[in-house]
Amino acid sequence: MPRILVFAGSIRSGSFNARLAALAAAELARLDAEVTHISLADYPMPIYDGDLEADSGQPDNALKLKRLFCAHQGIFIAGPEYNAGVTPLLKNTIDWVSRVREAGEPPLAAYRNRVFALGSASPGGYAGMRSQIATRQSLELGCGAHMIPETCAVPAAHQAFDEAGNLKDERARASLIACCKSLVEKAKAYS
Secondary structure (H helix, E strand, O other): OOEEEEEEOOOOOOOHHHHHHHHHHHHHHHOOOEEEEOOHHHOOOOOOOHHHHHHHOOOHHHHHHHHHHHOOOEEEEEOOEEOOEEOHHHHHHHHHHHHOOOOOOOOOHHHOOOEEEEEEEOOOOOOOHHHHHHHHHHHHHHHOOEEEEEEEEEOOHHHHEOOOOOEOOHHHHHHHHHHHHHHHHHHHOOO
């Protein structure tokens, strides 16, 4: 049974991506994964700055997140799109976690030997796909992460969820299920 970490790249009240992350967590659990669902609100960190890191060291929350990443074989990130890119919160999280290195650990340990999946929900028609492209670039090219090709992108997110928090659109629901199935299957290789 693979362990999967799930979080959203947004902590806004009523976040569409927090809703998508909750649905992914439920689907992954249904697929018999052991799921840890967190909010980045519980891991506040300053904006990454090399001088700050040199003067103050790495934030405790960066170390906690790095350890969480390393304790899981799969990671699902639901990331919104800000100005056709990654949210500052998500990018800052990726950057700080990439800097944490404990004794005897290779660089970027949090991104190696595990598999990542991306989802996004956006009020626009692009459904957060531009954010997914930028996030994939940071994770795959910048950090050496293994990314699955399947994704979930939910357009018109302000109308996409029913009163129970489920996706109304069958195509969006099917893409979430396919993404989660692929993540669980690929994560098993790292179990």
